Amino acid sequence: MIIFLVAYFAVAAFGQTNDTETRTFNNCYQSYSTTLFLRNMIQPDSKVINLMDPEVRQLITDTCNFFHEKTGIWTNAQDKSSPELRQEFYDKYISKLSPDLQEKIKP
Numbered sequence: 001m002i003i004f005l006v007a008y009f010a011v012a013a014f015g016q017t018n019d020t021e022t023r024t025f026n027n028c029y030q031s032y033s034t035t036l037f038l039r040n041m042i043q044p045d046s047k048v049i050n051l052m053d054p055e056v057r058q059l060i061t062d063t064c065n066f067f068h069e070k071t072g073i074w075t076n077a078q079d080k081s082s083p084e085l086r087q088e089f090y091d092k093y094i095s096k097l098s099p100d101l102q103e104k105i106k107p
Contacts, residue, residue, distance in 0.1 A: 023074035028064035031076035036060075049104050055097065062093050 033051060040048045049056055066089055067075040075081070094102065 023076070025064055025068075025074055028068070028074040028076060029060055031078070032060045032063055035077035047104050049101070053101075055101055059093065059097065059101075063089070066093065 036049055036051055036056070040051075051057070064074060067073075067079075067081065067085075070085055070088075071081070094105070097105075
């Protein structure tokens with residue numbers, strides 16, 4: 001539990017700004033990458049995601065670009081989005097990932 005809290009607050013503080021208008025693509029990419037990295041630290045080995053995998057890197061890029069196009073801001077991993085927007089993202093990107101990666105990124 002302590003590891004989870006440390007990971008949560010580390011991600012929350014990493015690369016963020018107070019004003020969403022000053023975020024960039026790099027802030028977004030770092031946030032999602034860091035979240036996956038920290039998630040890897042607490043996951044069983046069978047669920048570890050290779051962050052250097054081109055499919056994972058493309059997913060992070062697609063995530064940032066999708067939510068920027070829909071919301072007008074560069075999001076980060078802690079931003080909340082509507083269930084409809086999450087479903088649209090899932091239908092467009094997650095459902096097209098390899099079955100192995102789909103299994104690993106399930107909550």
